[in-house]
Amino acid sequence: DIHMTQSPSSVSASVGDRVNITCRASQPITIWLAWYQQRPGKSPKVLIYPGPHLQSGVPSRFIGSGSGTDFTLTIDSVQPEDFATYFCQQAHSFPLTFGQGTRLDLK
């Protein structure tokens, strides 16, 4: 199985800050990575899908980058609605696996 490791596990930021969340795969997955946002008590929502591409309707401040084993989700100018938990997921092979999550909270 491909193991996904996110860092940091939590990060504090102020509105307007730039935040970087990284995701490392235990083996190469080329471009096959997605990023999700999950607010408390809600279902995950896809932000970035493999390419990377920005999902329709998602603000352009969410930027995905990387390939191979190392990936980054950048939130450029954090907004109040962005305080949530973020997960990466490898879409390269089964079983599909997820990172442990990164909680973004208000500093």
Added chain:
Amino acid sequence: QVQLVQSGAEVVKPGASVKVACKASGYNFNSFVIYWVRQAPGERLEWMGWIHAGNGDTEFSAIFQKRMTITTDTSATTVYMQLNGLRSEDSAVYYCARDGRRFRENWLDTWGQGTLVTVSS
């Protein structure tokens, strides 16, 4: 709009089975894969299996293969997930989710609202 609506919360006894429904609407049901993913408290999301709603092809995680089934009712555009032999560690929120593309790319673009399953005697 594309929507997945799941059945309500369940409380089941250890050793029993649970069947969760996922009603799809707003798209061509037969053209997409539906996944099942669960989230236990404090744990990462865990992929369980998938079904192609059109041809019935399935694939399961080795962890669940022996005690999980996924079926569809195409006339009702509904996917069902049944998990047998439940134990306390199966207590979790269970999600159905649709693949982002018709030709399965293994990422999940629309999620159901989740179904809380509690295993308790």
